[in-house]
Amino acid sequence: MTALAVLRSAPGSFGLCSPPESHAVDDQTRNFVYKKAVDKHLLHGDSVSDDQIQAWADEAEAGYDLSKLPAPRRGRPPLGNGPTSVLTVRLDAETIAAPTARAEADGITTRSEAIRTAVREWAHVA
Incomplete structure (x- = not known):
């Protein structure tokens, strides 16, 4: 049996037929x-x-000196002082574009960090 035949007969494959047109590459x-x-x-x-x-x-x-490696920690790194909450907000395209452009100019790489920075500045929180 050829490798192609094995792949085509594997569970979840398209069997002996060709893949559907939407999956063709x-x-x-x-x-x-x-x-x-x-x-x-x-x-x-x-x-x-x-x-x-x-x-x-x-x-x-x-080999590495394991005593010089940072201690492992669980979960995501902290974002501030204490636990964080997830907020879902709906914004129109124009409102999203403004902080995105400012973030690119300021070298902020993620939309989440840009929004956190904007909220901190607006709320006068360091």
Whole structure:
């Protein structure tokens, strides 16, 4: 049995028929995805050389002093003083666009952080 036949007979697969048209992927898209994933090593979007990967592997194989590592903690990092609450707010596109543009100008990377910053400034909370 070929690898393709095994994949097609696997549970959740499309069986021996071709996938539906909505799931079809053209060769150009498939090649782009594989080429991007295989040709470059990326870390946070930056290219990483084979020499750097080897240096990290050598460092890991040499071992780490566990006493110098930060203590593990559970959950998300705290956002302020004490527990936080989730607020659901509906905003129109214009209202969303203003803090988004300001956040980009100020170097704030997430919409949530931009909104927290705006609320703190409005409420005069440090």
